[in-house]
Amino acid sequence: MTDNLARRVLEEPATEQAIEDLHGVLDQLWLDAAFVPQLDQMAFTTAVIESASNVVQHGVPSPGATLHLGVELTVSAERLKAVISEIGAAPHDPVPDLDDLPEPSLPDEDALLEDYDESGRGLSMIRALVTTVTVERQGDTNVWVLSRDSGQD
Template structure:
């Protein structure tokens, strides 16, 4: 495993303002990783923001406590990775298949398909009341 060259983490109540804060974290992150090509920055950032927005919009609390959004972003010389977590969330209905982009008239359902189109891999785990999506884009710049 190669060394981490830049990292940012965020955790707070899952609100629209939290998504804005994650966007700010991504903007700051690129200053520490100027070697990441613009196309990789744009596609990866779009996937991370989409995943964070999906937590805010769709995660249901498992208890009376609000869902918290956690994002941990890590840059290595040849890869970008983000863990997007919904802490205290109920188990979501997950389609483990490769979802197709819904038709033009559909009002929802584009999120996971868009994320999968923008990154190399997407994995999902659930442990101790936390849903986590791991997004990876590699190799960068190719």
């Protein structure tokens, strides 16, 4: 069993304020886990914020429910892990098979200008930034688990 050296939790309504608060939670996490290389911190932070932003921007509450964002962040000597929960969410239909997503690639400048709207690219970006991504349904919650293997400088 891996010992967690740092841990932070956030749960609040899935609003833009939750994303702002999550930035602060991540800042505090890195104060406690300063041994994590900067590159790992930046990549993991970007993946977590993108995933949480997807909940806020695209999450659909179940009928009669209020959508909440839950984030549990843990750091061990070798791994960074985030459990991102869409609490009170309607099920994804269907839950995407993240292993079947195309490998991320860098588009050329014309393609970037042509498709400035980044909608739909978030999952590929998240997948490129972490070691594993899983999605599952647990009761009334869609749960995303992101992990990144971390090396020390």
